[in-house]
Amino acid sequence: MPTILIKNGLIYDGSGCEPLKADILVRGERIASIGNFGKRRADKTIDAQGAIVAPGFIDINSECDHSFGIFLEPYQENHIKQGVTTVIGGNRGISLAPVSRAALDFMRNWLGSFPVNVNWHSVKDFLRVLQKRGLGVNFGTVVGSATIRQSVVGDRNRDLTDNEIELCKNILSRSLDDGAFGFSDSGGEHFYETAVFAKIAAAKNRVYAANFKNIGEQILDSV
Numbered sequence: 442m443p444t445i446l447i448k449n450g451l452i453y454d455g456s457g458c459e460p461l462k463a464d465i466l467v468r469g470e471r472i473a474s475i476g477n478f479g480k481r482r483a484d485k486t487i488d489a490q491g492a493i494v495a496p497g498f499i500d501i502n503s504e505c506d507h508s509f510g511i512f513l514e515p516y517q518e519n520h521i522k523q524g525v526t527t528v529i530g531g532n533r534g535i536s537l538a539p540v541s542r543a544a545l546d547f548m549r550n551w552l553g554s555f556p557v558n559v560n561w562h563s564v565k566d567f568l569r570v571l572q573k574r575g576l577g578v579n580f581g582t583v584v585g586s587a588t589i590r591q592s593v594v595g596d597r598n599r600d601l602t603d604n605e606i607e608l609c610k611n612i613l614s615r616s617l618d619d620g621a622f623g624f625s626d627s628g629g630e631h632f633y634e635t636a637v638f639a640k641i642a643a644a645k646n647r648v649y650a651a652n653f654k655n656i657g658e659q660i661l662d663s664v
Contacts, residue, residue, distance in 0.1 A: 451489075452475065497526025498527075506537050509537070527579040529582065530580065534586045536585035539564055540567075564616045583625045609637075626649075
């Protein structure tokens, strides 16, 4: 199993403790040990003198999937250079899955011509496509409430009927089972639907990612 030795770095481990100047021995894909390893040899040695060593950062509010950026720039170099190794898409109520005909029409109005072939329907299909493509970052997604709505009522911005809400609940529940981490909204006025969706997410121990319209002095009103 290949080994990497990162020497002389200032380690911030994310726990909030004071940084530690030490060496890190990586074996395979895991950190094997942290300490002072002197002249220990490894397959690859990195001198991190004067640099900070930290766990990869997580961008939970990424828009790298919007405009199909995750496909157009699969390595996500802009994230990697900032130390971000995990991104979560599907924010602001819009996700690339699940996809229906109505959701495709909505995405086309939003994005214009598609730069990639949309050959998936469910969240499970979507994640499988990304896995086969290969990415430079870890990627996860929440499901956009607007994307779910589009699958049921298209562009009509009105309250959902009871039957329509049941359809949306089924889509959300299936998407969460397929691997979505929760759902997001666009900060609209469909509060009842948000509450219904939040109960489903909570029952499956998943998150609700809110999109705030006011983030300055009106942040409390926005919440």
